[in-house]
Amino acid sequence: MKIFKFVFLFVAMAASSLCAQDGPAMNVIVGDLDNPCGIAIQPETGAIFVSDSGASRIVKIVDGKVEPVITDFPVDIYGKGPKYNIGPLGLLFIDQNTLVVGGGDLIDGEEKLRVYDLKDAKLPIKADQMKTSSVLAAAGEEVKGEGNFYALAKTADAIYITCNGDDNKGWVAKAGFKGSDVASIERYLATKEATQIDAPVGVTISPRGELVIGQMGEITVPNDSLLTFYDANSKEMLLNLKTNLHDITALAYSNRGQLYALDFAWSDTKQGGLFQLLADGDGVKTKKIVALDKPTAMAFDADGSLYVTVIGEEKKGQLIKIQPGL
Amino acid sequence: MKRTLVVCALVSAWMVAMQHDPAVAETPLGLPTVVHPSDNAPSDAKIALGKQLYFDARLSVDDKVSCASCHDPKKGWSNGEATASGVGGQRGGRSAPTVLNTTYQRFQFWDGRADTLEQQALGPIANPIEMNLPIDAAVKKLSAIEGYQKQFQAVFGSPVSAEGIGKAIAAFERTVLSGNAPYDKYKINKDESALSDSAKQGMKLFFGKANCSACHVGPNFTDNGFHNLGVGMKAEKPDLGRFEITKLEGDRGSFKTPSLRDIARSAPYMHDGSLATLEDVVEHYSKGGIANDYLDEEIFTLKLSGEDKAALVTFLNEGLSSSTYPDVSAPELP
Numbered sequence: 001m002k003i004f005k006f007v008f009l010f011v012a013m014a015a016s017s018l019c020a021q022d023g024p025a026m027n028v029i030v031g032d033l034d035n036p037c038g039i040a041i042q043p044e045t046g047a048i049f050v051s052d053s054g055a056s057r058i059v060k061i062v063d064g065k066v067e068p069v070i071t072d073f074p075v076d077i078y079g080k081g082p083k084y085n086i087g088p089l090g091l092l093f094i095d096q097n098t099l100v101v102g103g104g105d106l107i108d109g110e111e112k113l114r115v116y117d118l119k120d121a122k123l124p125i126k127a128d129q130m131k132t133s134s135v136l137a138a139a140g141e142e143v144k145g146e147g148n149f150y151a152l153a154k155t156a157d158a159i160y161i162t163c164n165g166d167d168n169k170g171w172v173a174k175a176g177f178k179g180s181d182v183a184s185i186e187r188y189l190a191t192k193e194a195t196q197i198d199a200p201v202g203v204t205i206s207p208r209g210e211l212v213i214g215q216m217g218e219i220t221v222p223n224d225s226l227l228t229f230y231d232a233n234s235k236e237m238l239l240n241l242k243t244n245l246h247d248i249t250a251l252a253y254s255n256r257g258q259l260y261a262l263d264f265a266w267s268d269t270k271q272g273g274l275f276q277l278l279a280d281g282d283g284v285k286t287k288k289i290v291a292l293d294k295p296t297a298m299a300f301d302a303d304g305s306l307y308v309t310v311i312g313e314e315k316k317g318q319l320i321k322i323q324p325g326l
Numbered sequence: 327m328k329r330t331l332v333v334c335a336l337v338s339a340w341m342v343a344m345q346h347d348p349a350v351a352e353t354p355l356g357l358p359t360v361v362h363p364s365d366n367a368p369s370d371a372k373i374a375l376g377k378q379l380y381f382d383a384r385l386s387v388d389d390k391v392s393c394a395s396c397h398d399p400k401k402g403w404s405n406g407e408a409t410a411s412g413v414g415g416q417r418g419g420r421s422a423p424t425v426l427n428t429t430y431q432r433f434q435f436w437d438g439r440a441d442t443l444e445q446q447a448l449g450p451i452a453n454p455i456e457m458n459l460p461i462d463a464a465v466k467k468l469s470a471i472e473g474y475q476k477q478f479q480a481v482f483g484s485p486v487s488a489e490g491i492g493k494a495i496a497a498f499e500r501t502v503l504s505g506n507a508p509y510d511k512y513k514i515n516k517d518e519s520a521l522s523d524s525a526k527q528g529m530k531l532f533f534g535k536a537n538c539s540a541c542h543v544g545p546n547f548t549d550n551g552f553h554n555l556g557v558g559m560k561a562e563k564p565d566l567g568r569f570e571i572t573k574l575e576g577d578r579g580s581f582k583t584p585s586l587r588d589i590a591r592s593a594p595y596m597h598d599g600s601l602a603t604l605e606d607v608v609e610h611y612s613k614g615g616i617a618n619d620y621l622d623e624e625i626f627t628l629k630l631s632g633e634d635k636a637a638l639v640t641f642l643n644e645g646l647s648s649s650t651y652p653d654v655s656a657p658e659l660p
Contacts, residue, residue, distance in 0.1 A: 079576055080554075080575065080576035080578075080619070080620050081574065081575020081576040081577075081578070081620075082574070082575065082576065083576075141535050141629055142534055142535055167537070167539075167540035167541075167624050168533055168534060168537060168539045168540055192539075192543070196543050196544040196545075197543075197544075197549075198540075198543075198549060218549050218550065218551030219551075220551040220552040220553075220568065220577065220580070221432055221549070221550050221551045224432070224550070267572060267574070
């Protein structure tokens with residue numbers, strides 16, 4: 001049964017890889033972002049939206065230039081050295097005009113999942129001009145408040161959001177949606193209890209509909225990131241695999257159904273990059289596609305191009321485009 | 327006697343080859359199977375040799391200090407003191423951690439400067455304030471002891487070597503395990519009677535309101551990471567711990583999260599031995615550690631009542647004490 005499940009989940013990952021040895025063709029689209037930490041591609045138009053997190057804004061990329069779309073998010077600081085200014089984090093369109101933004105700008109318990117209606121809006125809009133928002137507040141002494149909504153992924157009717165508040169539970173939260181109406185965020189899956197490893201960060205939905213989580217682990221511990229598959233409805237853990245990656249920040253399936261991860265590699269950022277995850281016996285093996293300097297988020301567009309944000313050097317964060325073929 | 331040992335060694339080497347592994351004792355309840363490095367498979371003879379070396383003070387310059395002097399099985403495999411004294415009574419600034427379950431650790435030492443037990447084992451022998459015997463001299467000294475000569479030949483097929491010393495000690499350390507605690511019986515065997523009501527309350531706090539499992543997690547109660555709790559940070563020249571190794575600003579004053587298994591046996595606590603009792607430790611966390619610029623974000627004031635604190639201590643004391651504690655005594659030395 002276990003083996004069956006395994007093969008089942010990995011079908012999409014098993015195909016051979018295609019990258020030439022010198023890596024895929026790529027180019028830098030924008031090079032002066034400030035801690036970019038999220039990417040979403042607008043349905044219908046294919047426009048790229050980026051969380052220019054340290055600059056407290058969300059921007060749209062038009063001909064290699066940034067156009068502010070939502071501005072004036074509050075700023076918070078992440079880390080103790082290196083330290084990063086952060087504002088908005090994860091981005092996701094649920095339809096052409098509805099953009100959902102995971103916050104990183106407020107303290108745990110007050111952090112917001114904000115929903116914006118971009119239709120006919122006069123841009124840029126202010127961060128507090130959202131259509132709706134919701135929080136995961138602390139409740140009594142037992143339940144801690146949630147924050148740093150790092151990444152978002154959706155099924156047909158729900159958004160899944162990785163959180164970084166209660167380190168005993170490691171919540172992935174969920175917000176249902178109908179049309180362009182997003183319900184309040186709620187605690188859903190306690191990944192730390194399930195895996196005994198901290199920090200769900202990367203999230204995606206597999207072509208078969210499973211919820212796939214990249215468990216980052218400790219930033220001070222190398223090689224401890226996990227790749228975990230859950231049944232999105234029953235919450236049953238289907239597979240939990242050691243990846244040997246250091247700090248997974250993002251997961252995404254390419255249009256060919258191949259699974260990729262970004263590794264931030266906190267304790268030695270030279271080891272960071274884009275990796276392909278391939279089934280290997282009972283486990284998973286990684287193949288480095290390209291080295292990247294502190295990569296944070298990624299999204300494939302309809303043509304199969306991959307867009308990646310990297311923090312890079314201070315105030316020189318990049319949006320990178322990798323040509324189709326992954 | 328010596329002859330028997332050699333025969334024993336050969337037999338067990340053969341048995342390893344046959345995939346039977348008498349050397350690998352059953353893993354105590356609650357712990358994962360011990361992983362042995364591919365170049366250091368265990369055998370009874372190797373473990374027996376490692377045990378002798380562990381207890382042998384001849385590995386120090388003045389024949390007075392062995393590993394067991396500072397990591398004494400009778401004292402929780404630590405030494406019962408705030409810091410450790412080596413040859414000539416010299417003291418370092420750090421407390422001797424337990425050797426229990428070190429096989430499960432991603433890093434060795436408070437600052438994680440060694441990766442493996444093999445790598446770690448030779449350090450203290452040569453360390454000037456611990457055993458102060460340069461490794462070459464140690465190899466020479468052991469080579470002059472007939473019993474060791476024979477055992478190294480039998481185990482490694484070569485004369486006494488630094489590598490062999492490290493491997494044998496590490497193989498022995500991999501047998502020093504603490505599991506099988508009331509917590510495991512409760513959690514795995516669902517034995518409700520394994521924990522007292524107070525210990526159960528403490529366990530709930532540990533994994534909830536008291537936030538302990540943010541760092542002390544998994545079968546060995548550690549995330550294997552490094553955190554700043556403020557311990558020792560008010561000193562004139564604080565020990566900067568992990569920072570000395572990584573030079574990452576955020577690692578200032580961070581130390582490795584220690585295992586908490588059989589923690590009742592290894593007072594005093596923390597990397598500098600500055601907290602005498604588990605009550606003191608819980609009080610430290612309850613008041614939110616010691617403020618400093620690098621304090622971990624998972625350390626904050628806890629609203630613990632007197633009863634909560636007592637329950638947490640009960641859980642640590644009762645819940646995590648192994649019923650098969652490896653109470654090893656010094657073996658006969660060659």
